[in-house]
Amino acid sequence: VVMDKPIGVFDSGVGGLTVVREIFRVLPSERVVYFGDTARVPYGTRSAETVRRYAAECAEVLYGHDIKMLVLACNTTSAVALTELREHTSVPVIGVVEPGACAAVAATGTGRIGVIGTTATVESNVYAATIGGLAREMRVFSRACPLFVPLAEEGLTEGPIPEQVAQHYLAPLLANQIDTLVLGCTHYPLLRDVIARVVGSDVRIVDSARATAENIVELLNSRSLRSPNGKEPRHAFLVTDAPRWFADLGQKFLGRGIGDVIRVETGCPVDGPANND
Amino acid sequence: VVMDKPIGVFDSGVGGLTVVREIFRVLPSERVVYFGDTARVPYGTRSAETVRRYAAECAEVLYGHDIKMLVLACNTTSAVALTELREHTSVPVIGVVEPGACAAVAATGTGRIGVIGTTATVESNVYAATIGGLAREMRVFSRACPLFVPLAEEGLTEGPIPEQVAQHYLAPLLANQIDTLVLGCTHYPLLRDVIARVVGSDVRIVDSARATAENIVELLNSRSLRSPNGKEPRHAFLVTDAPRWFADLGQKFLGRGIGDVIRVETGCPVDGPANND
Numbered sequence: 001v002v003m004d005k006p007i008g009v010f011d012s013g014v015g016g017l018t019v020v021r022e023i024f025r026v027l028p029s030e031r032v033v034y035f036g037d038t039a040r041v042p043y044g045t046r047s048a049e050t051v052r053r054y055a056a057e058c059a060e061v062l063y064g065h066d067i068k069m070l071v072l073a074c075n076t077t078s079a080v081a082l083t084e085l086r087e088h089t090s091v092p093v094i095g096v097v098e099p100g101a102c103a104a105v106a107a108t109g110t111g112r113i114g115v116i117g118t119t120a121t122v123e124s125n126v127y128a129a130t131i132g133g134l135a136r137e138m139r140v141f142s143r144a145c146p147l148f149v150p151l152a153e154e155g156l157t158e159g160p161i162p163e164q165v166a167q168h169y170l171a172p173l174l175a176n177q178i179d180t181l182v183l184g185c186t187h188y189p190l191l192r193d194v195i196a197r198v199v200g201s202d203v204r205i206v207d208s209a210r211a212t213a214e215n216i217v218e219l220l221n222s223r224s225l226r227s228p229n230g231k232e233p234r235h236a237f238l239v240t241d242a243p244r245w246f247a248d249l250g251q252k253f254l255g256r257g258i259g260d261v262i263r264v265e266t267g268c269p270v271d272g273p274a275n276n277d
Numbered sequence: 278v279v280m281d282k283p284i285g286v287f288d289s290g291v292g293g294l295t296v297v298r299e300i301f302r303v304l305p306s307e308r309v310v311y312f313g314d315t316a317r318v319p320y321g322t323r324s325a326e327t328v329r330r331y332a333a334e335c336a337e338v339l340y341g342h343d344i345k346m347l348v349l350a351c352n353t354t355s356a357v358a359l360t361e362l363r364e365h366t367s368v369p370v371i372g373v374v375e376p377g378a379c380a381a382v383a384a385t386g387t388g389r390i391g392v393i394g395t396t397a398t399v400e401s402n403v404y405a406a407t408i409g410g411l412a413r414e415m416r417v418f419s420r421a422c423p424l425f426v427p428l429a430e431e432g433l434t435e436g437p438i439p440e441q442v443a444q445h446y447l448a449p450l451l452a453n454q455i456d457t458l459v460l461g462c463t464h465y466p467l468l469r470d471v472i473a474r475v476v477g478s479d480v481r482i483v484d485s486a487r488a489t490a491e492n493i494v495e496l497l498n499s500r501s502l503r504s505p506n507g508k509e510p511r512h513a514f515l516v517t518d519a520p521r522w523f524a525d526l527g528q529k530f531l532g533r534g535i536g537d538v539i540r541v542e543t544g545c546p547v548d549g550p551a552n553n554d
Contacts, residue, residue, distance in 0.1 A: 039327055040317055050316055050518050150427045161445060164438050241327050 293350030
């Protein structure tokens with residue numbers, strides 16, 4: 001039955017595990033198949049065309065696992081590849097941008113919203129466009145924060161270095177008197193404490209990972225796709241490279257141990273996607 | 278004639294341009310064909326097997342440009358793929374590790390050498406092995422500095438942020454009383470001033486980009502491959518993705534404008550490498 005099928009979650013690397021963490025929290029009975037394209041991470045500096053091609057290849061691997069829905073747990077991919085992916089499948093596809101944008105519109109009082117993310121996400125202007133589509137009077141101020149991803153991956157999430165980097169990036173946004181800040185990159189929840197200290201308690205922080213998990217609940221409910229409560233589900237974690245690096249680093253993002261990580265091939269049509277589960 | 282052929286320079290991204298900068302300085306008559314695998318950068322977190330596969334594919338593109346020698350201007354690739362690449366071509370292949378290791382052995386007085394680089398380079402232990410092969414009594418202390426690459430690419434090369442990051446990484450090496458420090462990543466010359474301030478004037482800094490250029494001069498001289506002095510050579514810059522990003526960012530690394538950057542395809546044997554020069 002469709003209800004018993006897993007939720008497919010795709011990201012370029014480990015960042016999407018912050019979305020999985022929220023899925024585990026609100027949907028403990030759901031089985032997740034995670035796919036991280038670690039051989040080609042990061043997507044944040046790739047061209048839109050390349051990201052679309054990579055995402056389409058990776059989605060095929062997840063469709064091969066007979067998923068009931070696809071979550072793009074990657075802001076860059078959500079920004080540039082969501083529409084095209086939806087056109088080529090009957091499985092529901094959701095990204096992290098729309099939920100984050102909705103949550104920001106709900107959270108703001110003054111209509112002045114800050115958005116931080118990778119260079120690709122910020123340059124795509126996707127948050128401003130999505131927020132503007134929801135409520136025309138909103139003002140959106142964006143800033144790319146390229147050092148946040150390596151700080152999170154390096155585990156440098158407390159102390160003077162991340163604090164100064166956060167100051168460096170966020171001061172111009174604060175000068176624009178935002179009252180809401182969207183964490184528009186799935187790595188950023190690891191830096192949430194530092195970011196919150198720098199922006200102060202008057203600025204609400206919107207975590208798009210959390211907003212996305214709530215969206216998944218709604219979508220599964222509305223289509224009667226919720227897995228019946230029962231035994232502990234068996235999740236699967238697939239990557240295109242460096243499974244040990246992924247398992248080690250991924251713990252910080254998932255908030256618990258990952259277990260086995262399976263390496264699969266993609267990218268070259270002659271080989272075809274390996275299906276190792 | 279062979280002398281008139283270009284030097285092929287390969288890197289995963291823009292970092293290798295610091296090596297090209299040094300080549301331009303000492304060999305102004307040589308024509309360079311640079312290939313940056315920007316669709317799959319960075320190599321620093323990939324498995325050795327994946328780096329070898331990517332490097333072999335990229336080398337094929339450069340052989341298609343009829344190069345007289347191949348320079349691996351990437352520490353990660355030099356660390357894991359040099360031997361295999363040499364086995365599959367009659368063209369001389371040099372990396373950046375051997376020249377940097379030689380220069381460090383020549384520079385040190387106490388035999389206590391520090392090496393900084395990407396995680397992959399440091400974990401490969403290639404500098405310790407190469408330095409140990411040159412002079413057994415040397416002690417090598419290594420440290421991965423993953424934030425240096427994004428700092429260099431972000432242009433954050435002066436001020437309190439890079440200074441504190443450099444302190445964070447280099448303090449343990451200084452505690453080991455090194456008298457020489459090898460910049461074992463082609464991005465690091467952009468942070469040379471900050472690094473020099475942090476380590477102090479008692480520690481000599483070895484720039485492997487510079488050492489490699491001197492090695493290229495020797496190799497070309499010894500094989501009578503030097504291009505005859507003459508008109509300004511026409512260089513070529515090829516990338517697998519994001520040519521505009523490469524051209525913009527690359528200026529900082531090359532120290533001058535880059536001009537046209539050509540996008541080529543690689544990675545999928547069915548397509549074959551495009552040859553756009």
